Amino acid sequence: MSTPEADEQPTAPSTRPDARSGNTFTGDVWVNFKRWNLKAVRNPFVLVVSLVQPIIFLVLFTEVFGNVAGGAVNQGLPRISYETYLVPAIAIQVALAAAITSGVGLVNDIENGMFEKVLVTPMNRTAVFVGKTAAEVFRIAVQIAIILGLGVLLGAEIVTGVVGVVGIVAVGVLFSLWFVAFSNALAILTRDQESTIIGANLLQFPLLFLSSAFLPLAALPDWIQTFARLNPVTYGVDAARSLMIDQDVMTVIDISWFGGTLDGVVPGVAVLIGLDFLLGGIAVYLLSRASSSDVK
Helix, strand or coil: CCCHHHHCCCCCHHHCCCCCCCCCHHHHHHHHHHHHHHHHHHCHHHHHHHHHHHHHHHHHHHHHCHHHHHHHHHHHCCCCCHHHHHHHHHHHHHHHHHHHHHHHHHHHHHHHCHHHHHHCCCCCHHHHHHHHHHHHHHHHHHHHHHHHHHHHHCCCCCCCHHHHHHHHHHHHHHHHHHHHHHHHHHHHHHCCHHHHHHHHHHHHHHHHHCCCCCCCHHHCCHHHHHHHCCCHHHHHHHHHHHHHHCCCCCCCCCCCCCCCCHHHHHHHHHHHHHHHHHHHHHHHHHHHHCCHHHHC
């Protein structure tokens, strides 16, 4: 015979059909941020490779081509050393090279079954992508800071000081976001590590050399100038270079709203933000459409 007290006992929360997992968007972002940073620490080889190549470019270009390229630079920017001119370009190259590894990491997850496990969890899929991207952006910021420090040791001058350093890192991070999204979208579409690496690397060097990264646009052939005006690297490099030398060096978009360095920074930043939203939206859409059956 039941007692009134027993009849009034509430049903255990775990048995209710409407019980929620308790996950929050912020919590899911944090979990993925920590996971991808731990994964990077356990496999530092990828981080080293993405940093070594730009360092080689920085040293070789300044030592081998410095005198020749420096003459072309000084025609438009008197008294600016080639080291100072080149460092912002190498900072953008670091962002580009590091962003490529983002898709490779996702393919590794797909191949070892981890991505499938994430898909069947109650995690918000946008939060999964945001957390992963945040971890990669953190590492890219550190790598750009290392390049700036090395550039100063080689003779480059950051005219704007600490503010310029922070600004260049911010531009590099902003630049990296669209290519991180592209790399991840490529990983989801191909689900193959080799295809992702080839596809991303296939774009890296044409983007770098068909831009204002290593020489002023005026010193380049007309057809390269035309391509450079559509090239995201040009906007990222010119914005970072404007902060480096405290001058407006944006040659693609001519504005005079601010009357100084910001005239070279704002147009580049605006273009990069637009690219980030476009490619980021595509990556999130592909991730949200993915199912566990897609990656088996």
